[in-house]
Amino acid sequence: MAWRLFEEKDHAAMYQKYRLSSYDQVHNLIFNYLEKKKGKPFTLAVDIGCGSGQSTRGLASYFDKVVGIDVSEAQIEEAKKVDGPDNVSYRLGLAEELEFEDGSVDLVTAGIAAHWFDMEKFMKEAERVLKPKGCVALYCHKPPCLLGYDNCPEDPAQIVKEIFVQILEPYETKGHKMVWTEYKEIFDAITFPDKERAEDIYIKFKKPVSWLMGFVKSLGMYQIYLKNDPENAKASLDQIEQRFINALGGSSETIVEFSLKYFCLLASKPE
Ligand SMILES: C[S@@+](CC[C@H](N)C(=O)[O-])C[C@H]1O[C@@H](n2cnc3c(N)ncnc32)[C@H](O)[C@@H]1O
Numbered sequence: 001m002a003w004r005l006f007e008e009k010d011h012a013a014m015y016q017k018y019r020l021s022s023y024d025q026v027h028n029l030i031f032n033y034l035e036k037k038k039g040k041p042f043t044l045a046v047d048i049g050c051g052s053g054q055s056t057r058g059l060a061s062y063f064d065k066v067v068g069i070d071v072s073e074a075q076i077e078e079a080k081k082v083d084g085p086d087n088v089s090y091r092l093g094l095a096e097e098l099e100f101e102d103g104s105v106d107l108v109t110a111g112i113a114a115h116w117f118d119m120e121k122f123m124k125e126a127e128r129v130l131k132p133k134g135c136v137a138l139y140c141h142k143p144p145c146l147l148g149y150d151n152c153p154e155d156p157a158q159i160v161k162e163i164f165v166q167i168l169e170p171y172e173t174k175g176h177k178m179v180w181t182e183y184k185e186i187f188d189a190i191t192f193p194d195k196e197r198a199e200d201i202y203i204k205f206k207k208p209v210s211w212l213m214g215f216v217k218s219l220g221m222y223q224i225y226l227k228n229d230p231e232n233a234k235a236s237l238d239q240i241e242q243r244f245i246n247a248l249g250g251s252s253e254t255i256v257e258f259s260l261k262y263f264c265l266l267a268s269k270p271e
Pocket of ligand 1: 051069071118
């Protein structure tokens with residue numbers, strides 16, 4: 001495994017608070033694909049890199065049983081704190097060593113996580129645990145974009161772009177670069193010949209300015225910046241928040257509309 005981020009308790013709690021849990025559109029798409037490729041029964045889904053369970057709980061209505069797996073104990077603890085459906089459970093584990101029987105799983109998913117996996121080892125494990133025609137779905141999103149704020153003294157959308165392009169760029173890892181290319185490298189690493197890519201899945205949502213700042217703090221890139229240079233990391237985020245508030249003419253509680261672009265890689269194991 002190349003990178004171990006998201007593992008400290010504070011980071012896991014921040015993750016729970018500031019990451020989105022609106023995966024319905026993506027889950028519907030994945031489920032339709034599974035239905036088309038494999039069909040019933042839908043006994044077991046495994047969500048790897050489940051974090052605090054945002055990507056796991058939404059699978060509960062489709063499957064008899066859903067198991068969330070994460071390498072981080074702190075994330076698993078956060079996931080277990082949330083009241084969720086009875087058929088969902090969480091356990092510590094690795095994408096590269098899946099503790100499931102051969103041919104026992106209908107669906108393996110990873111939300112915003114596959115870019116941290118050793119893809120060669122993960123694909124071998126996915127192939128082993130999946131039933132014939134069982135599916136893999138690996139999805140992620142690009143940084144949030146701001147919707148429709150014209151006539152501001154400074155362009156707020158540009159300020160959001162600046163966070164990613166100027167402030168966080170020096171702290172990008174190989175994993176983050178895979179996200180910017182929308183998982184091109186990961187698509188190539190999927191060993192099942194029957195594979196496809198779903199793009200242009202847009203989710204719109206409204207959140208206060210303070211949410212955007214929390215979201216940025218929850219990013220691995222910001223956490224690396226914070227470890228390397230805590231004073232400047234805090235100062236640059238405070239400055240960005242102030243510029244953002246000035247541009248909108250509001251406060252940190254001003255509600256802003258964002259859009260997130262998701263992409264999803266789908267593949268089905270040969271019969
Ligand atoms: C960005 S979080 C995504 C959490 C959640 N799936 C979501 O959609 O918000 C990535 C998670 O992947 C986990 N992770 C990274 N590498 C892993 C690996 N090789 N095996 C299992 N989990 C891993 C991290 O601990 C982290 O909780």
